[in-house]
Structure formats: structure tokens, C-alpha cells
Amino acid sequence: MFLFGGDAIIYSWRLNVCITESSGLGKSGDFLWAVAGVRGGVSELLKYISGEGTVSRSFVRNSDESRRHRNLIEKLASAYIRSGFDIKADHISSFDTPPKFSMVMPDIFAEKDGKKIIIEVETRNSIGTDRDRRQRRVFGEWAKKDKDRDFRREITL
Secondary structure, three states, X not given: OEEEOOEEEEEEOOOOEEEEOOOEEEEEOOEXXXXXXXXXXXXXXXXXXXXXXXXXXXXXXXXXXXXXHHHHHHHHHHHHHHOOOEEEEOOOOOOOOOOOEOOEOOXXXXXXXXXXXXXXXXXXXXXXXXXXXXXXXXXXXXXXXXOXXXXXXXXXX
């Protein structure tokens, strides 16, 4: 186990997969892929953790940001439920998982009377990343296809 920005990273040598508390898991060929932002092999990961390397970084959500991210998702989901929407929310175990759009999953998918809304929650470190730009593009294109679709971004700092 490694410590990375306050979060634990568990690396499985046998499976060659990295799992982080705040980001999920991933695999890319013979290389480690931590969705939290480090791409490359194990030596590159260790260099990044020690501050010695220059490894491509998409974003890293520390534990405080992860907590704020989950809290805002819960608050928004509750508000939409009170407004009569059916909700699917990522990161919250009491909700069903939202559908993916072009392989990208939103934080919240809300539906009511034919109206469909995608809500994506961003934190300080996720704004403007490649992942954020891809989400905005995919969800924006989805929303433009029908007048009863909407894409909303909420930011927690």
C-alpha cells in the first residue's frame, strides 16, 4: 500500500491494477493506470509519489474533496427526489448506478415526466482536467439531442 495525497493506493502486483479510494480502478496493457491521475509503470508511480518524476496527471481528489464531492451529490439527489424526480447516483450506495453515456458515467441522472437531467459535480482539482472536458463534451452533446434533456454542472470548492 502507498500513500498518495492523503488517500491509500493499493497495488496488486499479480493483477497489475491500482485501486485508489477516491477514483476506482483501471488497467492499460502492461502498465499501471491509476484513474486518479498517474499513468505509467510502477517506477513512474513511485517517482510521482516521492515528487521526483513528471508523470501525466489528470486529477487527484484528496479525502476532503472526496467527502465534499459525495456530500454535494447526496444533497442534490435529495433535492431532486423532493421535486419528484427518479434518481440514479454514482458514489452513493443507497442509489442505483446511473447509465453511461459514451462510456462516461455522470454523478447523478434525474428523470421526471420525460425530462432527463445529467448532473456532474466537480471539485477544485477536477475542474478543467481532460476528464472534465470529456464529460462536458459527452453530456453536452447528449443534452443537445432533445429539448427534454439537460446537463448541469455543480462545483464544490
